[in-house]
Amino acid sequence: MSKIASPSVVGKTGLIAVLYGFALLLSSAANAVGKWEPLPNGHVVQDYYAPVKRNFIDLVNHYHMRPKEKLHNQNVPTYHVGDIEYTLRHIPNHPFALRRATITCIEHPDLLHCSVVENKFKTAVDWDPQQPNTRVLYGVFLQMQEHEQKALEQYQLALSLKPGMADAHYNIALIYYKQGNWEKAAEHAKAAYANGHRAPGLRRKLSDKGFM
Helix, strand or coil, X not given: CCCCCCCCCCCHHHHHHHHHHCCCCCXXXXXXXXXXXXXCCCXXXXXXXXXXXXXXXXXXXXXXXXXXXXXXXXXXXXXXXXXXXXXXXXXXXXXXXXXXXXXHHHHCCCCCCHHHHHHHHHHHHHHCCCCHHHHHHHHHHHHXXXXXXXXXXXXXXXHHHCCCCHHHHHHHHHHHHHHCCHHHHHHHHHHHHHXXXXXXXXXXXXXXXXXX
């Protein structure tokens, strides 16, 4: 589940931790076939969660995403913009690629500007507006840009689609905590923990305020 570096200040480092703790969604895609469109190169644009060509997604994960994730987990910086671009061109709502795009634009805007990444999130949301995981990832991206109201809107949309999303509740709680709204922060923190969130930091912070 999501982990945060310092719930008292929702900074970029902490939200990057949220992205890397996000309870993904990445393990497997659904079996149903979703929306798809042909490309001139013989490939298709398809949905990560309901692929028409699952073997292509497996190949993209193997060659374009997982090696870079492994390096990052070993504290080797990787900013694979080409892999991100390729993946999102073929799979607009691919969570690994959206997550890496967010981190890259925050840490290295010279390589990938966040305005470009925002357009990719808009494309992902347009591709499947009913996918709650995309909404949460978009919310984290917006939160990292300090667009907290817009982030709240995405988290709330995610919860309207999947009420038990612990990450959405937790990130809403972080925003309210930062704003000093302890009561609302506690409400969503309790919902996050009730749905399996394990990061203890926010619980301790709210307990110190007498709200947990």
